[in-house]
Structure formats: C-alpha cells, structure tokens
Amino acid sequence: MTICELLAALNGATVAGGCDTCDAEQTFQKRGRITLATVHHDNDCPTLKRSQARR
Numbered sequence: 001m002t003i004c005e006l007l008a009a010l011n012g013a014t015v016a017g018g019c020d021t022c023d024a025e026q027t028f029q030k031r032g033r034i035t036l037a038t039v040h041h042d043n044d045c046p047t048l049k050r051s052q053a054r055r
Helices: 003-010 046-053
Strands: 014-016 025-031 034-040
Touching: 003 025, 003 034
Parallel strands: none
Antiparallel strands: 014 025, 025 034
C-alpha cells in the first residue's frame, strides 16, 4: 500500500492517539490532493495549553 492509498483509506476516520500527554484522537479529511490530520486534545492537556500560550 502506498502512502496515497493509506491516506485515502483514512479519509473520514477517527484514530486514537496523536499526543503523548493526553487521550487525543486524530481525524483525517481529504481536501483535493491534500489530506488534513487534525489532533483533538483533551481540554486539560498540558501540550495543548503550552501550544495555546504561544499564540
């Protein structure tokens, strides 16, 4: 399976993981030739809080 085939198979999927410090989930969405992976952190995730503090 190529990476393109793998990403096509993941389109619309929700997968556990994506963060070492919380029980995050990732969603995959294909938009044209690009596949977006979005990490959904827990509200109390320290990694998410650090990332938001930098903005």
